[in-house]
Amino acid sequence: MSTSAVRRSDGRPGALWAAPALVYFALFAVVPMALVVVLSFCRWNGLGTPSFAGTRNWSRLFDDPQLGQSLRLSVLLTTVTWAVQTLICLPLGVWCAGHQRGRAVLSTLFFVPLLMSSAAVALLFSALLDPNFGLAHTIGPWLGIDDGNFIGDPDFALWTVMAVVSWQFVPFHTLLYQAAARQVPVQLYEAATIDGAGRPRQFFSVTLPQLRNTVVTSSVLMLVGSLTYFDIVLILTNGGPGTSTRILPLHMYQTGFSSFDMGYASVLALILLIAGTTLSLLVVRVTGFRRMASQREGL
Amino acid sequence: MSPRTPAPSGDARPPRASAGTTTPPHHRVYRRPHRGVRAHRRPDRLGGLGAAAWLVVVAVPLYYVLAASLRERSDYLDSGPLSVPRHMVLSNYRTVLDSGFATYLWNSLVVTVATVLLVLALALPAAYAIVRSRSRWVAAGFSVMLMGLAIPAQATIVPVYLLITRMHLYDTLTAVVLPTAAFALPMAILVLTSTMRDIPGELYEAMTVDGAGPAHILRALVLPLTRPGLVTVGVYTALGAWNGFIFPLVLTQSDARRTVTLGLWNYQGQQGGVNVPATMAAVVLSLLPLLAAYLFGRRHLLSGLTAGFGK
Numbered sequence: 001m002s003t004s005a006v007r008r009s010d011g012r013p014g015a016l017w018a019a020p021a022l023v024y025f026a027l028f029a030v031v032p033m034a035l036v037v038v039l040s041f042c043r044w045n046g047l048g049t050p051s052f053a054g055t056r057n058w059s060r061l062f063d064d065p066q067l068g069q070s071l072r073l074s075v076l077l078t079t080v081t082w083a084v085q086t087l088i089c090l091p092l093g094v095w096c097a098g099h100q101r102g103r104a105v106l107s108t109l110f111f112v113p114l115l116m117s118s119a120a121v122a123l124l125f126s127a128l129l130d131p132n133f134g135l136a137h138t139i140g141p142w143l144g145i146d147d148g149n150f151i152g153d154p155d156f157a158l159w160t161v162m163a164v165v166s167w168q169f170v171p172f173h174t175l176l177y178q179a180a181a182r183q184v185p186v187q188l189y190e191a192a193t194i195d196g197a198g199r200p201r202q203f204f205s206v207t208l209p210q211l212r213n214t215v216v217t218s219s220v221l222m223l224v225g226s227l228t229y230f231d232i233v234l235i236l237t238n239g240g241p242g243t244s245t246r247i248l249p250l251h252m253y254q255t256g257f258s259s260f261d262m263g264y265a266s267v268l269a270l271i272l273l274i275a276g277t278t279l280s281l282l283v284v285r286v287t288g289f290r291r292m293a294s295q296r297e298g299l
Numbered sequence: 300m301s302p303r304t305p306a307p308s309g310d311a312r313p314p315r316a317s318a319g320t321t322t323p324p325h326h327r328v329y330r331r332p333h334r335g336v337r338a339h340r341r342p343d344r345l346g347g348l349g350a351a352a353w354l355v356v357v358a359v360p361l362y363y364v365l366a367a368s369l370r371e372r373s374d375y376l377d378s379g380p381l382s383v384p385r386h387m388v389l390s391n392y393r394t395v396l397d398s399g400f401a402t403y404l405w406n407s408l409v410v411t412v413a414t415v416l417l418v419l420a421l422a423l424p425a426a427y428a429i430v431r432s433r434s435r436w437v438a439a440g441f442s443v444m445l446m447g448l449a450i451p452a453q454a455t456i457v458p459v460y461l462l463i464t465r466m467h468l469y470d471t472l473t474a475v476v477l478p479t480a481a482f483a484l485p486m487a488i489l490v491l492t493s494t495m496r497d498i499p500g501e502l503y504e505a506m507t508v509d510g511a512g513p514a515h516i517l518r519a520l521v522l523p524l525t526r527p528g529l530v531t532v533g534v535y536t537a538l539g540a541w542n543g544f545i546f547p548l549v550l551t552q553s554d555a556r557r558t559v560t561l562g563l564w565n566y567q568g569q570q571g572g573v574n575v576p577a578t579m580a581a582v583v584l585s586l587l588p589l590l591a592a593y594l595f596g597r598r599h600l601l602s603g604l605t606a607g608f609g610k
Contacts, residue, residue: 011507011512011513012432013427013432013513014434014513015434016428017427017437017513018434018437018440018441021425021444021488022443024480024481025447025485028459028462028477028478028480028482029450029478030443030447031462032459035458036455036458039461044461046460088353092350092353094346095343095347098346108597109354109357111593112361115538115586115590116582117542117543117544117559117560119560119563119564119585120582120585120586123564123579124364127363127578128380133376133575135363167356167360170353175600199343199345220449224451225451228452228453229453231544235567249454252454256456257549265457266458269455269457272451272454276451276454277449
């Protein structure tokens with residue numbers, strides 16, 4: 001314990017207490033962000049030393065036939081999974097925040113997919129989607145895929161990937177909404193009940209406005225997450241059949257670590273970084289996050 | 300928010316909200332001693348139906364993994380994926396463990412424990428400084444950290460690979476731990492600062508008046524009171540480290556250094572199409588430790604999420 005007069009009168013930790021974490025974070029997260037810019041102007045095969053290559057990597061953007069398709073697939077994956085997950089998670093989370101019988105058990109069960117790694121989820125679904133022995137053999141004909149080969153069909157592969165990704169991440173966002181719905185002041189519901197509002201009216205007039213903050217948080221996490229996410233796609237389809245599920249981050253990974261073209265991979269990584277940051281800023285700006293921060297004042 | 304019903308909108312003000320206690324109620328007011336969404340009197344049939352539908356979507360694949368892992372191969376091939384196993388066997392688990400899966404499990408355990416310890420050791424003093432320090436540097440650092448929440452790890456993988464190879468750490472478990480911990484830090488600090496802000500300022504002041512320095516306050520006051528936050532951070536960090544894929548994939552190479560997620564992927568390559576029950580047994584094995592950690596920290600998880608995101 002310090003005996004210096006300054007410390008005794010203050011008792012507050014100095015900036016040094018935060019220094020280890022900040023330096024560490026800077027080294028492995030902030031420095032790489034700067035390095036990725038440098039590397040985008042370099043030629044590097046991953047083994048030797050990166051050498052300056054001017055704007056060569058950047059001009060390649062314009063004659064990369066894969067880029068347009070990857071971008072389109074990524075945008076589609078991001079928007080569809082966002083819409084699907086939000087439509088499922090919001091009502092499900094609100095329901096889980098209630099006090100029905102068996103809710104605790106159900107909430108635990110709902111949570112389990114979140115504990116599984118992408119590798120485990122991908123393996124589980126590649127077995128279920130096996131056209132000969134999996135569930136797909138039975139379900140396929142109902143959905144118009146007679147041979148049950150969901151991930152082998154270029155027209156259906158991306159939709160199948162979307163379904164699997166949603167399956168994996170619905171639990172997390174349901175949990176966010178559940179936690180937020182629990183914080184809605186109960187007086188609001190009582191007042192609504194007194195005014196004769198039915199359950200749907202209460203959901204749209206009380207719950208939804210109160211959860212706007214959470215919708216923003218969850219949406220940002222979802223959009224940025226699925227924009228840069230590729231584990232499941234790598235294992236489930238490896239971008240195939242053909243290039244029908246080769247989303248942008250997978251294109252980046254394969255350019256860097258299969259074709260050993262780290263320079264161009266860095267360009268693609270920068271596009272992902274910029275898109276992710278812009279998207280999250282946009283969501284926050286458009287939905288007026290700052291104004292909402294004060295919406296619960298006085299309660 | 301509708302103009303015709305003033306009370307239930309988001310900007311309800313205290314006088315109206317507490318009307319039941321200050322003015323004679325015109326309607327019967329239900330004041331049951333409970334928190335949260337419980338003012339509904341009728342059962343929520345529509346919501347229950349939706350929850351049941353989602354239950355099917357979640358439970359069928361989970362049942363499938365477990366059932367497939369417990370049946371013989373011939374049984375699996377004959378009677379279809381969703382049938383009840385004819386008799387349960389544990390031989391698939393033995394097959395998996397005998398094929399070297401134990402090494403992957405061990406590597407993941409080492410990576411997970413090291414990452415959690417590193418994150419807690421870095422995040423605890425940092426969060427304490429963010430909440431209590433008056434330094435502008437700390438506030439600025441915290442803003443950078445919060446932006447870090449939106450930095451996708453995948454997009455920085457090429458420079459991280461460069462850093463790790465230059466540090467001569469390629470193909471070691473340390474190589475996996477270092478970036479995994481870095482990308483877990485923002486979330487950890489966010490949750491810990493929220494927990495620490497809930498400690499009343501008078502407690503800090505009382506200890507300061509008694510002459511306690513920051514180290515003593517951290518040990519005697521902050522540490523015991525932030526234990527739920529620490530458990531939350533521990534479980535989340537463990538979840539991320541155990542299930543991490545991209546860093547082990549890019550930063551390790553030899554079979555002896557691979558973690559369980561890559562082990563699963565390798566295993567599918569070797570056995571997958573051929574031996575589904577064994578692959579599913581491997582999936583269950585990879586899930587069990589996390590299930591245990593989750594059941595241990597379940598209560599704290601939800602309150603931690605509330606602290607981090609709900610407000």
